[in-house]
Amino acid sequence: MEVLRVENIQKSFGKTEVLKGIDFSLNEGEVLSVIGSSGSGKTTLLRCLNFLETPQKGRILVGGKVLFDAEDKAKQSDAAIRLNRLHFGLVFQQFNLFPQYTVKKNVTLAESLFAKEKIKKEGNYKGYTHLREAYAAIDEKADKLLEEVGLLAKSESYPCELSGGQQQRVAIARALAMEPQILCFDEPTSALDPELTGEVLRVIRELKEKGRTMIIVTHEIEFARDVSDTIMFMDGGVVAEMGAPSQVIENPQNERTRAFLSRFNER
Ligand SMILES: Nc1ncnc2c1ncn2[C@@H]1O[C@H](COP(=O)(O)OP(=O)(O)OP(=O)(O)O)[C@@H](O)[C@H]1O
Ligand SMILES: [Mg+2]
Structure with a gap:
């Protein structure tokens, strides 16, 4: 069953067009990983989905209900946005826990x-x-x-008494506490030392096994291949290629996907 539908999302900052018309949908229990070079718009897309940015065009539907419509200002009141946010959980790169609690x-x-x-x-x-x-x-x-x-x-x-991997796992628990329909991650392991990434990826893998619907922005290509139903490759603010990991990662059709992945394989 389709849980999320994103239609023609466009977002500019001043004259810089960052998202140039993003369309995709996601079914319940599926995991979508978003990969792409730095600056391709991955974080901006997640921020639009979590109503931290307001796109200039497009619509966002959850469970068939229109949560955001750039044409409909009534849907953009603070109260509406607060309620809309409850559909999404967001885990940031830098954990962002409250240090005093x-x-x-x-x-x-x-x-x-x-x-x-x-x-x-x-x-x-x-x-x-x-x-x-x-x-x-x-x-x-x-x-x-x-x-x-x-x-x-x-x-x-307290957060300062925990390792980065532990802090990130707390951030995941915190995001789940509001029972979001879709859990989003923005490079959940890139602020961690390599030996700590495993424990966070393991938790995400377990969430997938429990049927959580997730969108994961990641540079961990191997992990994305294993855990995802669909991979989206973003390039310059557009979805350059999207499909099963066996297609996008093993057998990319788009020249730019190939170039991006070959840079990874060289490391
Ligand atoms: N608040 C903002 N104001 C102006 N420009 C912005 C803002 N946020 C993002 N951008 C620009 O949008 C583009 C895409 O940024 P974004 O953070 O979405 O990329 P990204 O794919 O997440 O990159 P990375 O892999 O480095 O995290 C960049 O050129 C960035 O400078
Ligand atoms: Mg980013």
Whole structure:
């Protein structure tokens, strides 16, 4: 079943056209990896999908519902964007954990605030009418997520007490806490020492096995080939080639994909 549809996304910064009309769709449980040279627009695409940038043209649909339409300003109110963001989780290259909070609080914070607001306004959050009950459920879920990423024992630690790989795994648990339909990663291992990338990639692989829908911007070509259903090769703000890993990586049709991959193979 199609969960995401992206239609003709165009994004410029001033006169610089960064995304020149991006179209693709993604089915539930599928993993899409986005590869491409530096500056090709990969991060900008993820930021548009997470409503951190506003495209000048195009539409974004999740589960058939139009979340963004460049023509429809009513869909771009702050309140609408806040709700739209809940469909996506984003894990950054630099983890971006809150340094002043424990691991556990990093994972529970966003949902706790959300639950508090809901209960205050609507008297109900997921069937909980008392904040105390909602917090208990949020806490329990955080423990499960931390267990999933292998860090339950570090619940009460602070980010500065963790390795980069551990911090990134907390960031993954935090992104999952809001139960996004689509989890996005922007080069989740490129800020890590090589010996720490394995533990993060392993967690992502496990998420794939559990049927999570994911979009992964990565330079880890081998990993992308193994974990992805589809690979998108971006070049100069367009999708130059897209298809199964066996096509795009093993047997690229596009000259620029071939050139990009051969640079990788030389390393
Ligand atoms: N806020 C911004 N203002 C102006 N230009 C921007 C902005 N964000 C991105 N760009 C430009 O858009 C282009 C694409 O950037 P983007 O970060 O999306 O590339 P990328 O594919 O993620 O590259 P990398 O592999 O290095 O992370 C670059 O030329 C960049 O300078
Ligand atoms: Mg980038």
